[in-house]
Amino acid sequence: MGFLQDIRFGIRMMGKNPGFTLVAVLTLALGIGANSTVFTLVNAVLIKGLPFHDSQEIMSIRAARSPVSYLDYLDYRQQSRSFKGIAALSNLSADLSDQENAAERVNGASISANMFSMLGQKPLLGRDFTREDDKPGAAPVALLSNFLWQSRYGGKPDILGSAIRVNLQTYTVVGVMPQGEEFPQVTRVWLPLIQDETRQKRDQRNIQVVGRLATGVSAEQAQAELKTIAARLAQTYPDTNKDIEALVAPYADGPRGGLIRTVFLSLQGAVGFVLLIACANVANLLLSRAVGRTRETSIRTALGASRWRIVRQLLMESILMSFLGGLLGLGLSVFAIRWFDAAVADNGKPYWMVFSMDYLVFAYFLGICVLSGILFGLAPALQISKTNVNENLKEGGRGTSGGTRARRLTGALLVGEIVLTIVLLVGAGLMMRSFINMYSFDIGVETSRLLTVQVQPAAVRYPQPENRRAFQERLLERLGTLPGIDKLTIASQPPAGGALGRTLKLQDRNVADAGDRLPTVFRVAVVPGYFQALDLKVTQGRDFTAADGNPGNEVVIVNEPFVRKYFPGEDPVGKRIRLGQDFVRFTDDPNLPWLTVVGVSPPVFQTGQQNDLTVQPTVYVPFRQEPTIAFTVLARSRLPKDTLISGIRNELRSVDPDLPLYNIRTMDEILEQRRWPFRVFGTLFGAFGLIALTMSSVGIYAVTAYGVGQRTQEIGLRMALGASQRDVMWLVLRQGLRRIGVGLIFGLLAAWGLSRVLQSILVQVTAADPVTFIAITILLTLVTIIACLVPSRRAMHLDPVDALRTE
Numbered sequence: 001m002g003f004l005q006d007i008r009f010g011i012r013m014m015g016k017n018p019g020f021t022l023v024a025v026l027t028l029a030l031g032i033g034a035n036s037t038v039f040t041l042v043n044a045v046l047i048k049g050l051p052f053h054d055s056q057e058i059m060s061i062r063a064a065r066s067p068v069s070y071l072d073y074l075d076y077r078q079q080s081r082s083f084k085g086i087a088a089l090s091n092l093s094a095d096l097s098d099q100e101n102a103a104e105r106v107n108g109a110s111i112s113a114n115m116f117s118m119l120g121q122k123p124l125l126g127r128d129f130t131r132e133d134d135k136p137g138a139a140p141v142a143l144l145s146n147f148l149w150q151s152r153y154g155g156k157p158d159i160l161g162s163a164i165r166v167n168l169q170t171y172t173v174v175g176v177m178p179q180g181e182e183f184p185q186v187t188r189v190w191l192p193l194i195q196d197e198t199r200q201k202r203d204q205r206n207i208q209v210v211g212r213l214a215t216g217v218s219a220e221q222a223q224a225e226l227k228t229i230a231a232r233l234a235q236t237y238p239d240t241n242k243d244i245e246a247l248v249a250p251y252a253d254g255p256r257g258g259l260i261r262t263v264f265l266s267l268q269g270a271v272g273f274v275l276l277i278a279c280a281n282v283a284n285l286l287l288s289r290a291v292g293r294t295r296e297t298s299i300r301t302a303l304g305a306s307r308w309r310i311v312r313q314l315l316m317e318s319i320l321m322s323f324l325g326g327l328l329g330l331g332l333s334v335f336a337i338r339w340f341d342a343a344v345a346d347n348g349k350p351y352w353m354v355f356s357m358d359y360l361v362f363a364y365f366l367g368i369c370v371l372s373g374i375l376f377g378l379a380p381a382l383q384i385s386k387t388n389v390n391e392n393l394k395e396g397g398r399g400t401s402g403g404t405r406a407r408r409l410t411g412a413l414l415v416g417e418i419v420l421t422i423v424l425l426v427g428a429g430l431m432m433r434s435f436i437n438m439y440s441f442d443i444g445v446e447t448s449r450l451l452t453v454q455v456q457p458a459a460v461r462y463p464q465p466e467n468r469r470a471f472q473e474r475l476l477e478r479l480g481t482l483p484g485i486d487k488l489t490i491a492s493q494p495p496a497g498g499a500l501g502r503t504l505k506l507q508d509r510n511v512a513d514a515g516d517r518l519p520t521v522f523r524v525a526v527v528p529g530y531f532q533a534l535d536l537k538v539t540q541g542r543d544f545t546a547a548d549g550n551p552g553n554e555v556v557i558v559n560e561p562f563v564r565k566y567f568p569g570e571d572p573v574g575k576r577i578r579l580g581q582d583f584v585r586f587t588d589d590p591n592l593p594w595l596t597v598v599g600v601s602p603p604v605f606q607t608g609q610q611n612d613l614t615v616q617p618t619v620y621v622p623f624r625q626e627p628t629i630a631f632t633v634l635a636r637s638r639l640p641k642d643t644l645i646s647g648i649r650n651e652l653r654s655v656d657p658d659l660p661l662y663n664i665r666t667m668d669e670i671l672e673q674r675r676w677p678f679r680v681f682g683t684l685f686g687a688f689g690l691i692a693l694t695m696s697s698v699g700i701y702a703v704t705a706y707g708v709g710q711r712t713q714e715i716g717l718r719m720a721l722g723a724s725q726r727d728v729m730w731l732v733l734r735q736g737l738r739r740i741g742v743g744l745i746f747g748l749l750a751a752w753g754l755s756r757v758l759q760s761i762l763v764q765v766t767a768a769d770p771v772t773f774i775a776i777t778i779l780l781t782l783v784t785i786i787a788c789l790v791p792s793r794r795a796m797h798l799d800p801v802d803a804l805r806t807e
Contacts, residue, residue, distance in 0.1 A: 007316060014321060021321065024282045028325025030691050031278030032368055033332040034271040036357075038684075039364050040337050042264050044355045049252050051180070051352045053120045054212075059219060060251040061086070061209040061226065063244050068209045070199035072233060076209065076246065079229050082222035083211040085118035087111065090207055094189050095458065095660055097165045101152055102649070103660035105456075106188035108166065113192065118212050119183065126160045126175030133192040141192065142171035146179040148188040166191065168458050168658060182351040184208070202240040210251055223248040255350045259761050263681055266757055270427060270688045273420040275368065277692050279376035280417040281699045284410045286318070286380035311378075318377025319370055326369040343680045379409060411739060414703050418743025419750055421696040422776060426751035427758060428689030429772040434611070434763040435682035438675045441613045444604035445495045445534050447667035449486075449636050452494045453648055454663040456630035457656065468627040471655070476527065478651040479633065484644070487636040489533035492525040492628040496670055499524050499606045499618060503580035505588045506566060518588060521562065522606055522618045523579060525626045531601060533634065541573040541599030548598070549624030557599040562617035572597045579619060595621070611763045632663075641666065678763065693783065700787040704736055736788035737781075744777060751776075 014021040049055030061076060062068055068076075070088070077086040094108030113129040122128065124146060133141055142164060144153070153159055162173050166189060182188075198204055213222055226246035234241040334357075341355045455475070462468050476490055493499050499522035504511065512518050528544040531537065538557065548555045556577065563572050576594040603615040623631070637644050649661055665673075755767040765772070 007320065011320065014317065014324075020285065021324075024285055024321050025325045025328060027278045027281050027695065028322055028372065029328035029332060030695070031271075031275035031329070032322070032326040032365070032372060033329025033336070034274050034688060034691065035368055036326075036330055036361065036365050037333040037336040037340075038264075038267045038271045040333065040355060040357055040361050041340060042268050043358070043360055043364075044353045045256050045264050046261060047360065048353070048358075049250070050119075050183075055252070056250065057084075057213040058119070058251045059083075059211045059213060059222065059248050060254060061211055062247055063205060064247060066205045068207050068246075069202050069205045069240075070193075070195060070207050071202045072205075072230075072241070072244075073207050073209050075233060076211075076226060076229060079232075080211075080222075080225055082214055082217045082225045084214050085114055086209060086211040087115040087118045088193055088207045088209050089115060089184060090193060091184065091187075092167075092191075093456070093662075094166050094191075095168070095456075095658070096152065096189070097168070097658040097660070103653075103658055104152065105660040105662040106148065107186050108189045108191065109184060109187045110191045110193040115183075115190075115210070116177075118210070121177065121181055121183075123175035124178045125157075126173070128175060129190075129192050134194060136194055136196065138192065138194070140169060140171040141174045142166060143175045143177055143190040144173055145177055145182055145188045147182070149176045164189075165658070168460055180351075186351050202237055211248075219248050219250065252352075255353075262757065263677070263761055266427070267681070267684060267688075269754075269757075270424055270685060273424050274688050274691055274695075275372060276375075277417050277420050277424075277695045277699075279372055280413045280420075281695050281702075282318075282321070283376040283379055284413055284699060284703055286377065287410050287413075314380065315374060315377050318380075319373030322369045322373035322376075326365060326372075330365060340680065340684075343676065379413075410703050414699055415739050415743045415746075417696050417699050418740060418780065419747040421692045422744065422747025422780065423751045423754055424692040425689045425776045425779070426748075426755055426772055428685040429776055430755060430758055430762055430765060430767065430769060431678070431682045431685040433765045433769065433772060434761070435675075435678040437613070437764045438678045441605070443496050443671065444602060444615070445536070445667070447671065449638060450534075450667040451635045451637065451641065451644055452497070452663070452665055452667060452670065453633045453635070453645070453661050454630060455633060455652065455659060455661065457659060459629060461656075461658075462629070465627045468629060469624055472527070472623060472627060472631065475633075475652065475655050478655055479635070479648060482647045482651060484639040484647075485635050485637045487533040487535075487634075489530045489634050490527045490623065490631050491530060491634065492523075492623070492626075492631050493606070494632045494634055494667065494670065495534070495604050495606060496667070496674065497606070497632065502619070503588070504566075504619075505578040505580065507576040507578070507594055511566065518580065521579075522616055523621060523626075524606060524618060525621050525623045525628050525631070527623045530620070533636070534604075536602055536604070538599040538601055540571070541597070543599060544620075544622050549622030549626075554593045554595045554625055555598045555622065556595045557601050557620040558597055559601045559615070559618045559620075560603050561615050562619065563600055565617050572600060577619070579621075611761055613764060677761075681761075693779075696780075697783050697787050700736060700739075700784055701790065704732060704788045733785065733788050736784050740781060740784040744780065748773060748777065 050058055052058060068088075073086070073088045080086060089109050089111045092108045092110055094106050095103060096106060097103040111129070113131050113134045116122070116128050123143065126143075129141070129143070132138055144159070144164075149155055149159060153162075156162075159173050159176060163170050164173060165171075171191065177190075193207075199207075211222070213219065223246070226248060230241070230244055230246040234244060337355050337357075457468060457471050462471055472490060476488070479485070479488055501520045502523045503518040504521045505518055526544070528546055528548070531543055539560065541557070544555070544557065547553055556579075558572060558577075563570075566572075567575060575597045577597065578588065578592055578594055580589045580592060601618075601620060604618070605613065605615050606618050608614060608616060633648065635644060635648070639647075645661070645664055652659055652661060751773070752768060759767040
């Protein structure tokens, strides 16, 4: 019954001081709500596994730097004993075309017949693949996702046995998977993985291998076994398997490693700091009441209550307050999670990452509510319960020794608060600077009203370069007749849309490194008039013409960064280069032609790492010279987007009715795709930094005001002895500036060390950016001065006589 009494008494005490309770609950709601939000995200991204039974058993098997060959996969499956099953898959782009519906591109996958049985998944309708379906010459069959069955085929119950066309080949539907099954990555259609001619070569490493560990076998044990098998294959097939090792890792680790892990763990650390700041603030509030409750606890002690009984009662009050704040924070976190889910919905999130609260999130929530209550309640409870009954009853609430101890503790907590706030603000400042750098970066092209549409003719229908050239020219001619298009062009990749890497050799000098490895540059294939269509001008030489790219007239245009790196201070026009195709050994291929530089283009951002905005050396080649199987149509128009897309789709249908348009985006949307991590995570870091700054400001004000109240008699005495108002103001400000000074020293050192965790995700700013550190120092100093001004002005206007009479 003792705990029930503590709960009832704690509720009465909170009701007795509603203003105090409200401030404390709101403070805790921000700290606990932020933690619940971020842990929900961390749980979905870093903790939860795949949506399968015993998903921790599902492993990815790959080589050190590449996927696995089909023949190696067969050897692993036959020789390994560490797995219940090993299956294989190969992602593919599936172009669906039939008479009832318009052509559409969806994600597809070729899978071995045992894939779904190994994962523990059964079709909703029909049957799974069988081993007979994997064999060369077998009747082509397909499995549909529930989503595709409903969206494209209307959920027809007679879909089984129906014929569909995938990549111009007819398949019979034998099954429909349950709702939500989209393995491996938002997949809509599955085909059997046939051992065709390309998969008969052991050096063709393009297969993803997935295995389920046998009972009692660890990933390390499986790794050791596959390493032995790989070594055996290297001895048997030295030409193709030399230095090829097999690596085993949890399958779910693929999309949640590297920068993703760094960002989410940094967020978890940031909200941990927010919670500590909230706890320090509430602890200071409780300490401000410590002297007032010392007389109460002294009376209870005199009546026989033990110190543990008093501490338990005070901790129960703190935990109740923590749970009230937690419940409010939980409501806030629901809205924050929905916002985050909407922000990342169309940005490549794996289908199994569902941002929802499960039992683990609620266990974490309960844990931090209890821990927070103990954390901010323990110090005040120990302070209040540390009673000298005679002394405290004599103090009569004046607070001599107890008040001094409370002031020292509040000062220490405030310094800790400032340290944590500086770390948070520095992190938020660095992320916000990256955010601003991303949004202010000019890719070199006017992006307004510029639509990009990707097209990929089927290789079986357009197998030769001349077929692709003819298709591209015919499509460009038809699109040129569309009304409302101001500018139109075609490129292998749009600006900021990636580029192909190629090795580079110069005719007049050696650019290989000490290991005879050639450098790489980026290559983009474009049609004549490409630069003019993007409102760009060739800065030296000339643009491409219709004759460029024919045999004997192989030419290129290089960009200005290429010239600065490889022809500094020289005229590049007329120079000759060779673009190779061997990216593994980075060596030259003398069978490829020399290409003459005919022009220099302005710098246009084409590709780079997510946080790299440097325009790389780029070579533009005529599309006629290197007709790519896939290309992008770029159209600038004042027409509404849907109208323009409909017109392009109709013209494409007239050229080839089986081809779909895909990746239909404006240039602004492409840039937004690159920027979203900095927008979303920058917003989160900024919000947490703002919360921390607000809490610290309130904390500094509250502690200063409390200190002035406790020193009212001292201030009155000083003024009675001749101290001026300026002296009184400086007395108050000095204490606040001393605390901010100590906090800044330790906070800046901590921020300097911890900010290096963010270096890999920052854009054009270093982790030790002096602008950010100086700005945060000035900001916190100003906030401290402002927070101290109100209490100091109140102290300046104290009446000495009234101050000396204060109890």
